[in-house]
Amino acid sequence: MDSEFEGQFLATVGRWGLALAALVAILLLSAVPLDISGFAGVRPFFTLMAVYYWSIISAAPPLAVFAFGLVLDFLSGYPPGMTALLLVAAQAVTAHNRKFLLGQSFLVIWAGFAVVALAAGVVQWLLFSLLDLAPVPPVPPLISVALSALLFPLSVLPLAGVYRMLVNRPEPP
Amino acid sequence: MADRNISGDFLVPHLRSQKPTIKSMPLKTVTVRATPPVLILLSLTLMILHRAGTLPVERLRAAVMDVTAPVLSAVSAPVAAFVDNISSVASFENLKAENARLKAENARLQKWYEAALELKAENESFRQLLNVKADPAMSFVTARVVSDAGGAFVKSVLLPVGARDHVQKNSAVLSGQGLVGRVIEVGEDASRVLLITDLNSDIPVIVQGTRIKGILAGKNENLMKLERLPPDSGMTVGTQVVTSGDGGQLPPGLPVGTIVSAGPQGVWVKPLSDLARLEYVQVVHAAITPALSSGDIAPVAASPADGQ
Numbered sequence: 044m045d046s047e048f049e050g051q052f053l054a055t056v057g058r059w060g061l062a063l064a065a066l067v068a069i070l071l072l073s074a075v076p077l078d079i080s081g082f083a084g085v086r087p088f089f090t091l092m093a094v095y096y097w098s099i100i101s102a103a104p105p106l107a108v109f110a111f112g113l114v115l116d117f118l119s120g121y122p123p124g125m126t127a128l129l130l131v132a133a134q135a136v137t138a139h140n141r142k143f144l145l146g147q148s149f150l151v152i153w154a155g156f157a158v159v160a161l162a163a164g165v166v167q168w169l170l171f172s173l174l175d176l177a178p179v180p181p182v183p184p185l186i187s188v189a190l191s192a193l194l195f196p197l198s199v200l201p202l203a204g205v206y207r208m209l210v211n212r213p214e215p216p
Numbered sequence: 217m218a219d220r221n222i223s224g225d226f227l228v229p230h231l232r233s234q235k236p237t238i239k240s241m242p243l244k245t246v247t248v249r250a251t252p253p254v255l256i257l258l259s260l261t262l263m264i265l266h267r268a269g270t271l272p273v274e275r276l277r278a279a280v281m282d283v284t285a286p287v288l289s290a291v292s293a294p295v296a297a298f299v300d301n302i303s304s305v306a307s308f309e310n311l312k313a314e315n316a317r318l319k320a321e322n323a324r325l326q327k328w329y330e331a332a333l334e335l336k337a338e339n340e341s342f343r344q345l346l347n348v349k350a351d352p353a354m355s356f357v358t359a360r361v362v363s364d365a366g367g368a369f370v371k372s373v374l375l376p377v378g379a380r381d382h383v384q385k386n387s388a389v390l391s392g393q394g395l396v397g398r399v400i401e402v403g404e405d406a407s408r409v410l411l412i413t414d415l416n417s418d419i420p421v422i423v424q425g426t427r428i429k430g431i432l433a434g435k436n437e438n439l440m441k442l443e444r445l446p447p448d449s450g451m452t453v454g455t456q457v458v459t460s461g462d463g464g465q466l467p468p469g470l471p472v473g474t475i476v477s478a479g480p481q482g483v484w485v486k487p488l489s490d491l492a493r494l495e496y497v498q499v500v501h502a503a504i505t506p507a508l509s510s511g512d513i514a515p516v517a518a519s520p521a522d523g524q
Contacts, residue, residue: 067287071295075288076364077295082492106255119370121366122266124258124266170263180437
């Protein structure tokens with residue numbers, strides 16, 4: 044009985060560790076300089092990919108998404124609430140359509156993400172333009188949206204791997 | 217449609233048969249439904265308050281920077297090394313051409329070095345003759361850029377040096393080539409640099425070789441626009457632009473960029489450094505002496521456009 048408890052405890056710790064590692068990895072992907080000329084200006088929305096994906100496969104807590112967005116805002120020098128708003132909204136919209144999306148092929152889910160990314164880019168552009176009281180250049184965010192849509196399947200592969208490890212509990216001996 | 221099932225199943229597992237790990241409760245469902253609108257409203261409020269300047273977030277921001285900078289610092293070094301290795305393997309073929317180019321550049325720079333020595337001696341003798349008080353020597357702290365998370369809307373980078381390393385708000389930040397930005401937020405061990413290309417960056421500058429002053433405004437693009445010029449000030453493409461020191465925030469004479477186009481669309485300036493791939497930068501410590509910030513050009517600036 045004891046050893047079973049211990050095994051479960053270890054598995055839980057492992058799962059949380061893995062989830063945390065995935066979170067840190069996303070944070071790093073969104074922040075670490077990649078030394079590719081011009082990349083920083085059109086960095087894809089990696090966090091949005093993760094939030095979209097996780098909102099489909101399991102219910103991500105909005106408060107955690109909000110907090111993560113706020114940390115990213117502080118880290119990237121955005122007005123506080125900008126990324127938080129986008130992530131929470133994206134999560135709410137995705138969660139609302141979760142039942143539909145779950146039964147669909149990957150292509151439909153991919154297209155769904157492209158729509159979410161485009162909407163996020165447009166909303167962000169509008170908010171920044173409103174805050175700056177003048178339209179900000181629209182081309183870099185559009186490239187960001189296109190890159191996000193293109194890279195979505197690649198980014199989802201490791202996320203899917205992590206998810207599988209998270210849900211597949213070790214077989215009892 | 218077998219293919220569709222394989223990829224679809226792996227990437228988005230069908231969960232209906234799986235047991236939920238957390239049992240949902242009615243109260244929880246209600247809270248979950250109500251939270252997103254509340255959080256969205258909260259985000260909007262935060263943004264508006266921040267825009268109005270009534271939100272004292274600087275300390276919180278600094279705290280987040282202090283916590284994340286060491287993590288980012290630890291991770292960004294191997295990432296940079298990895299990317300460097302890839303690009304060095306890719307550029308292996310170009311070694312011969314690169315070598316020839318460097319040799320030619322070396323020969324050219326040698327001439328410049330001799331010219332600089334001559335000018336330095338001449339300058340010193342003139343200074344002695346005129347009894348000019350010399351500019352205070354600038355001291356620096358060098359740091360590696362650990363984050364450039366701004367994306368498409370904000371051009372800023374994070375440095376793992378802060379108040380503990382005597383970094384101050386508004387300190388100038390330089391790369392090997394010239395000015396890249398100024399410090400806008402300082403934590404204990406981290407600071408944020410607003411790059412000169414950011415929409416909120418306005419640098420008072422002077423066009424080298426002339427007495428024409430202007431404001432170099434970032435546009436969130438690769439080029440910056442030279443604004444508030446006196447009417448009919450003819451600009452030559454290729455001329456260098458240096459800080460004027462007006463406003464007392466930045467030391468005078470730091471090279472910033474080169475004029476790349478001048479016409480009806482305005483005067484556009486290209487930064488001297490590749491701001492999209494900054495690695496190491498220097499934060500200037502020196503306090504600015506007001507007596508020296510009135511347009512004198514410090515000896516740091518050397519323009520290939522002048523001379524010869």
